[in-house]
Amino acid sequence: MGRIIVVVVDGMGDRPIDGKTPLQYANTPNIDLLCREGITGQMNTITPGIVPGSDTGHLAIFGYDPYKTYPGRGVFEALGAGIKLEEGDVAFRCNLATVDEKLNVVDRRAGRIKDGKKIVEEIDGMEINGVEIILKSTTEHRCSLVLRGENLSNKISDVDPHSETKIWKSKALENTHEARRTADIINKLVEESYKILKDHPINKEREKEGKLPANILLPRGAGKYVEIESIKEKWGFKASCIAGGALYKGVARYLGASIIDVRGATGRLDTNLHAKVDAALKSAEQYEYTFLHIKGCDNASHDGDFRAKAEMISRIDEEVVSKLIDFDGYVLITADHSTPVFVKRHTSDPVPILFHGEDVRRDSVELFDEISVVHGGLGTLRGIDLMPIVSDYIGYYKMYGS
Amino acid sequence: MGRIIVVVVDGMGDRPIDGKTPLQYANTPNIDLLCREGITGQMNTITPGIVPGSDTGHLAIFGYDPYKTYPGRGVFEALGAGIKLEEGDVAFRCNLATVDEKLNVVDRRAGRIKDGKKIVEEIDGMEINGVEIILKSTTEHRCSLVLRGENLSNKISDVDPHSETKIWKSKALENTHEARRTADIINKLVEESYKILKDHPINKEREKEGKLPANILLPRGAGKYVEIESIKEKWGFKASCIAGGALYKGVARYLGASIIDVRGATGRLDTNLHAKVDAALKSAEQYEYTFLHIKGCDNASHDGDFRAKAEMISRIDEEVVSKLIDFDGYVLITADHSTPVFVKRHTSDPVPILFHGEDVRRDSVELFDEISVVHGGLGTLRGIDLMPIVSDYIGYYKMYGS
Numbered sequence: 122m123g124r125i126i127v128v129v130v131d132g133m134g135d136r137p138i139d140g141k142t143p144l145q146y147a148n149t150p151n152i153d154l155l156c157r158e159g160i161t162g163q164m165n166t167i168t169p170g171i172v173p174g175s176d177t178g179h180l181a182i183f184g185y186d187p188y189k190t191y192p193g194r195g196v197f198e199a200l201g202a203g204i205k206l207e208e209g210d211v212a213f214r215c216n217l218a219t220v221d222e223k224l225n226v227v228d229r230r231a232g233r234i235k236d237g238k239k240i241v242e243e244i245d246g247m248e249i250n251g252v253e254i255i256l257k258s259t260t261e262h263r264c265s266l267v268l269r270g271e272n273l274s275n276k277i278s279d280v281d282p283h284s285e286t287k288i289w290k291s292k293a294l295e296n297t298h299e300a301r302r303t304a305d306i307i308n309k310l311v312e313e314s315y316k317i318l319k320d321h322p323i324n325k326e327r328e329k330e331g332k333l334p335a336n337i338l339l340p341r342g343a344g345k346y347v348e349i350e351s352i353k354e355k356w357g358f359k360a361s362c363i364a365g366g367a368l369y370k371g372v373a374r375y376l377g378a379s380i381i382d383v384r385g386a387t388g389r390l391d392t393n394l395h396a397k398v399d400a401a402l403k404s405a406e407q408y409e410y411t412f413l414h415i416k417g418c419d420n421a422s423h424d425g426d427f428r429a430k431a432e433m434i435s436r437i438d439e440e441v442v443s444k445l446i447d448f449d450g451y452v453l454i455t456a457d458h459s460t461p462v463f464v465k466r467h468t469s470d471p472v473p474i475l476f477h478g479e480d481v482r483r484d485s486v487e488l489f490d491e492i493s494v495v496h497g498g499l500g501t502l503r504g505i506d507l508m509p510i511v512s513d514y515i516g517y518y519k520m521y522g523s
Numbered sequence: 524m525g526r527i528i529v530v531v532v533d534g535m536g537d538r539p540i541d542g543k544t545p546l547q548y549a550n551t552p553n554i555d556l557l558c559r560e561g562i563t564g565q566m567n568t569i570t571p572g573i574v575p576g577s578d579t580g581h582l583a584i585f586g587y588d589p590y591k592t593y594p595g596r597g598v599f600e601a602l603g604a605g606i607k608l609e610e611g612d613v614a615f616r617c618n619l620a621t622v623d624e625k626l627n628v629v630d631r632r633a634g635r636i637k638d639g640k641k642i643v644e645e646i647d648g649m650e651i652n653g654v655e656i657i658l659k660s661t662t663e664h665r666c667s668l669v670l671r672g673e674n675l676s677n678k679i680s681d682v683d684p685h686s687e688t689k690i691w692k693s694k695a696l697e698n699t700h701e702a703r704r705t706a707d708i709i710n711k712l713v714e715e716s717y718k719i720l721k722d723h724p725i726n727k728e729r730e731k732e733g734k735l736p737a738n739i740l741l742p743r744g745a746g747k748y749v750e751i752e753s754i755k756e757k758w759g760f761k762a763s764c765i766a767g768g769a770l771y772k773g774v775a776r777y778l779g780a781s782i783i784d785v786r787g788a789t790g791r792l793d794t795n796l797h798a799k800v801d802a803a804l805k806s807a808e809q810y811e812y813t814f815l816h817i818k819g820c821d822n823a824s825h826d827g828d829f830r831a832k833a834e835m836i837s838r839i840d841e842e843v844v845s846k847l848i849d850f851d852g853y854v855l856i857t858a859d860h861s862t863p864v865f866v867k868r869h870t871s872d873p874v875p876i877l878f879h880g881e882d883v884r885r886d887s888v889e890l891f892d893e894i895s896v897v898h899g900g901l902g903t904l905r906g907i908d909l910m911p912i913v914s915d916y917i918g919y920y921k922m923y924g925s
Contacts, residue, residue, distance in 0.1 A: 136882045167923050169904055170911020174924020187924060194925045342925055463882050467922065469915045470884065471902075492900065495886055501902030 122358075123478070123515035124450035126401050126411045129182065130437060131175070132419030134459025134472035134491055135430070143418075143427055143462065144473070145490045147434035151442040152475065155452060156489040159477035162499025163491070164507065165469070166458055172469045173504070178457035179372045183412075184356060184508025185349075192375070193275050193344020194368075195265070201371030202257050202265040206346040211273040211303060214342040215256070215266040216281060217241075217335035220315065224337070226285045230262040232333035236323060237262060240335050243317050249306050256338075259367055266340050268306060274299035274345065280311050281339035288339065307340055314338040351377025352410070356508060357517040361404045364414035365392050373412060388416040390433055394440040405450060409515055415441070422460035430462055451478035451514055454489070455507075474499055474507070478514060524760075525880070525917035526852035528803050528813045531584065532839060533577070534821030536861030536874035536893055540829055545820070545864065546875070547892045548829075549836035553844040554877065557854060558891040561879030564901025565893070566909065567871070568860055574871045575906070580859035581774045585814075586758060586910025587751070594777070595677050595746020596770075597667070603773030604659050604667040608748040613675045613705060616744040617658070617668040618683060619643075619737035622717065626739070628687045632664040634735035638725060639664060642737050645719050651708050658740075661769055668742050670708060676701035676747065682713050683741035690741065709742055716740040753779025754812070758910060759919040763806045766816035767794050775814060790818040792835055796842040807852060811917055817843070824862035832864055853880035853916055856891070857909075876901055876909070880916060 135142040166173040166181050176197050177187035195212035206212065217237050219227040234240070237258035245256040252270030259265060276294040291307040293300035315337045318324060324334035352360040354377070362373030363381045365388025370380050383400045385393025397413060404411040415437060421430035445452045452475075459470035473494040484498035495501075499510075509519055537544040568575040568583050578599050579589035597614035608614065619639050621629040636642070639660035647658040654672030661667060678696040693709040695702035717739045720726060726736035754762045756779070764775030765783045767790025772782050785802045787795030799815060806813040817839060823831035847854045854877075861872035875896040886900035901912075911921055 136884050140885075142884075163900075163902065168911075169908035170913075170915055170921070172915060172920045172922040174922055177924025180924075191924060461882070469912060469920065491884060492886060495900045495902070496898060 122409060122517070124405045124409050125453060125511055125515055126405055126413060126445060126448060126450065127182075127453045127511070128413045128415065128441065128445075129179075130418050130434070130454065130456050131414065131416045132422045132458060132460030132467070133434065133456035134470050135422070136461040136463060136470060138427055138463060142491050143431040144434055145492070146427075147431040147438065149434065149438040149489065151438045151446060152454065152489045153487065154446065155442065155454070155477040156475055157487050158483060159475055160482050160484050160499055161476070161486045161489065161494040161497030162474045162502055163471040163494050163497070164455060164474050164502045164504060165471050166504035168503060170469045172467050173458040174467070175368055175457065176372060178504065179369060181504025182455070182457060182507055183352060183372070183376055184505060185376065186505055190349060192346060194342035195275070196344035196346050197368050197371030197375060198342070199265040199267050199371070200374040201367030201369070202259045204255060204257055204265055204267055206267065207269060208346060208348055209273060210346045211268045211275050212344050212346060213266040213340035215264040216339045217262045217264060218337050218339045219333040219335065220288060220337045224288045224315070226282060226288060226339070228333050229281065229285070229339065231335035233261050234327075234335045235261060237264065237335065239323055240318065240321060243321060244314055244338070247310075247313070249309050249313070250302070252306055254310060262335065264338070266338065268303065272299045272302060274303045275343035276300045277304040277307065277343050279341035280307060281341040288337070291340075311338055311340070349375065353377055356512050358409035358512070358515065359407070360410040360412060361408040362412045362414070363397055363400050363404065364412075364416075365389070366414070366416050369414045378412065379408065390417040390420060390429060392417060394436060398441040398444045402444065402448065405448070409517070410511070419460050422462050423465055425462050425465050427462045451476065451481070451511070453477075453511065471501065474502065476510070481514070524811060524919070526807045526811050527855060527913055527917055528807055528815060528847060528850060528852065529584070529855045529913070530815045530817065530843065530847075531581075532820050532836070532856065532858050533816065533818045534824045534860060534862030534869070535836065535858035536872050537824070537832070538861075538863040538865060538872060540865060544893050545829055545833040546836055547894070549833040549840065551836065551840040551891065553840045553848060554856065554891045555889065556848065557844065557856070557879040558877055559889050560885060561877055562884050562886050562901055563878070563888045563891065563896040563899030564876045564904055565873040565896050565899070566857060566876050566904045566906060567873050568906035570905060572871045574869050575860040576869070577770055577859065578774060580906065581771060583906025584857070584859060584909055585754060585774070585778055586907060587778065588907055592751060594748060596744035597677070598746035598748050599770050599773030599777060600744070601667040601669050601773070602776040603769030603771070604661045606657060606659055606667055606669055608669065609671060610748060610750060611675060612748045613670045613677050614746050614748060615668040615742035617666040617740050617742045619664045619666060620739050620741045621735040621737065622690060622739045626690050626717070628684060628690060628741070630735050631683065631687070631741065633737035634729075635663050636729075636737045637663060639666065639737065641725055642720060642723060645723060646716055646740070649712070649715070651711050651715070652704070654708055656712060664737065666740070668740065670705065674701045674704060676705045677745035678702045679706040679709065679745055681743035682709060683743040685743075690739070693742075713740055713742070751777065755779055758914050760811035760914070760917065761809070762812040762814060763810040764814045764816070765799055765802050765806065766818075767791070768816070768818050771816045780814065781810065792819040792822060792831060794819060796838060800843040800846045804846065804850065807850070811919070812913070821862050824864050825867055827864050827867045829864045853878065853883070853913070855913065873903065876904065878912075883916070
């Protein structure tokens with residue numbers, strides 16, 4: 122049986138500026154070496170024209186139809202934060218934020234508060250209408266919120282107004298008792314959070330220091346946890362995940378992959394790429410499928426920074442791909458979506474794919490970039506096509522018929 | 524937000540004769556300029572191998588799944604003829620025709636009668652079994668027929684035998700009261716039309732002049748009107764339609780697009796292309812999405828006239844596309860289906876697509892034709908993929924996930 126390391130360079134796909142995309146502009150001798158020896162193509166992670174979310178894009182890459190298996194973002198964030206979810210839990214992304222006494226949002230990030238952990242302790246463990254509230258601080262103002270109890274639904278709207286305006290009331294998005302009940306609990310929790318937090322000693326201290334108080338919870342992105350067939354059950358092999366960002370760990374954990382924590386893997390441009398690729402090579406001794414997520418390019422794209430994106434790609438070439446050249450297995454390099462620096466958001470432009478291994482067909486493509494791979498032997502795939510191809514090569518193939 | 528002009532050259536796709544398709548043979552310096560600066564691909568408007576109708580092909584291009592949203596041809600013809608339809612109306616295409624006393628068709632077009640308007644007045648407004656009959660003459664022998672009343676169905680067969688033989692009885696195509704009732708009403712109406720028209724003074728006059736009488740109605744293509752999500756509701760932006768033919772206006776009206784009437788837009792080879800492109804450029808100041816339909820190539824194809832088709836393409840290049848080169852927005856050029864001049868009917872051969880705009884990825888394709896675009900960066904799309912791609916570029920994107 123074979124082994125594969127799948128490198129997902131988040132947001133790598135782009136559009137040209139002055140005739141070149143960041144991937145065309147970057148210095149990528151190692152990637153291009155693999156390209157000459159491998160097969161390429163392009164991929165619409167969801168379907169043509171549909172902009173992939175970070176969560177749905179990864180579901181597809183792992184071979185799960187995102188339209189059938191997407192539980193909602195909050196579930197991945199909670200799993201990524203290390204919360205052990207139970208069937209029926211409803212999970213949210215949640216910000217600690219600053220509001221005025223009329224509940225107008227002053228800052229959705231509470232001045233990027235650093236000491237969120239102490240604040241959330243006041244709320245974690247509460248009970249509202251018989252439902253347990255689990256609240257865990259992750260980074261800065263970010264938390265993961267979970268409701269645990271009977272008859273809950275994720276078909277409810279956000280409280281976070283996504284801009285500096287009055288907070289929204291959560292509303293049922295379907296006409297069910299469960300949805301109305303869950304929206305009601307969330308609204309009570311938000312109200313309660315303001316009562317508890319506005320006079321919290323940490324906030325009093327912050328105000329004295331001229332900092333914004335973290336005086337309310339703003340939940341968004343409700344998801345409902347249901348158990349799903351693991352990668353091992355669905356595809357037959359053991360998978361691991363190396364990633365800085367909690368979301369990607371959350372998706373991998375949802376699918377039963379092992380999470381390998383790497384010191385210095387930050388999910389930012391300053392991430393320790395050497396440590397990540399070393400961990401991936403080590404993982405490949407034990408796991409047939411090693412997923413290596415590198416976030417930096419997406420951050421640079423959202424900032425509209427062409428040069429930083431191209432430099433990150435050059436670093437990935439030098440620090441990561443150079444070490445994969447002698448790897449005795451398959452290597453796949455792709456992105457989860459495009460994030461053109463000109464647009465500063467995810468777009469639906471297809472992403473390039475490069476697949477390398479001793480017995481892989483070589484196509485005529487010599488440079489790995491969005492334009493050249495159009496002529497690649499893999500053609501234009503969809504995200505969910507990738508895993509069946511990979512699993513066939515590593516020997517865990519799906520035959521239909523006999 | 525961006526703006527786009529979508530040019531659909533009806534039936535442009537073809538197969539080679541003596542090594543060249545009409546598009547390859549035509550003189551297209553302006554189209555090829557956009558091609559070098561843009562991205563190309565090919566499109567199966569419905570699905571590979573399925574021959575698109577003029578109606579379903581356009582539904583797909585507007586981003587509506589034709590298998591889920593097709594109401595039947597008659598609906599589009601009625602809307603294109605300016606009839607205001609109500610929920611539940613059943614609409615037909617309908618010819619004024621000539622039959623003998625045994626109801627054998629002598630001429631399906633009643634000698635291409637020019638004075639159809641006076642004839643239909645005798646029938647328009649009748650009532651049969653409590654159902655109102657609306658009949659409107661459009662061009663020559665062509666009419667639009669609408670049944671308005673309770674419990675009607677479009678699941679009935681045509682009366683028009685599509686050849687010079689005895690007229691058909693309309694039959695229920697499903698085992699429902701509504702279908703049997705509607706077929707019955709249609710058969711009564713056809714019988715009644717013969718009784719009323721055979722001795723009509725206009726027909727007596729025509730016979731004296733040696734012309735064929737328009738002595739019967741031959742309905743076909745039943746469709747049932749149901750309200751559908753408009754383009755604005757579904758995609759978020761305002762759309763307009765510039766077209767000569769009633770059908771295309773009908774499809775656009777069905778989807779809530781604004782119809783821009785242009786003097787001299789005939790839907791034939793003699794159409795005023797200058798006026799149409801000027802109207803499109805003006806429309807783009809107000810509408811995010813301007814649809815510009817040019818019919819002539821399809822007419823030449825149905826006539827099997829290679830030279831006329833190639834000349835029409837050259838004219839489109841010179842008179843339309845030349846004016847789009849400096850347009851400050853996106854331009855998309857494609858066809859709704861292929862109509863090879865050798866075959867003289869729609870075929871399922873994919874059609875070429877060209878997409879141009881400042882930030883669009885450029886592929887390596889330099890000539891816009893059926894053969895070259897196979898190497899294009901858009902790959903091979905389906906008709907319904909087009910609208911999501913367009914809407915992402917003009918800023919009204921659909922994200923799945925978060």
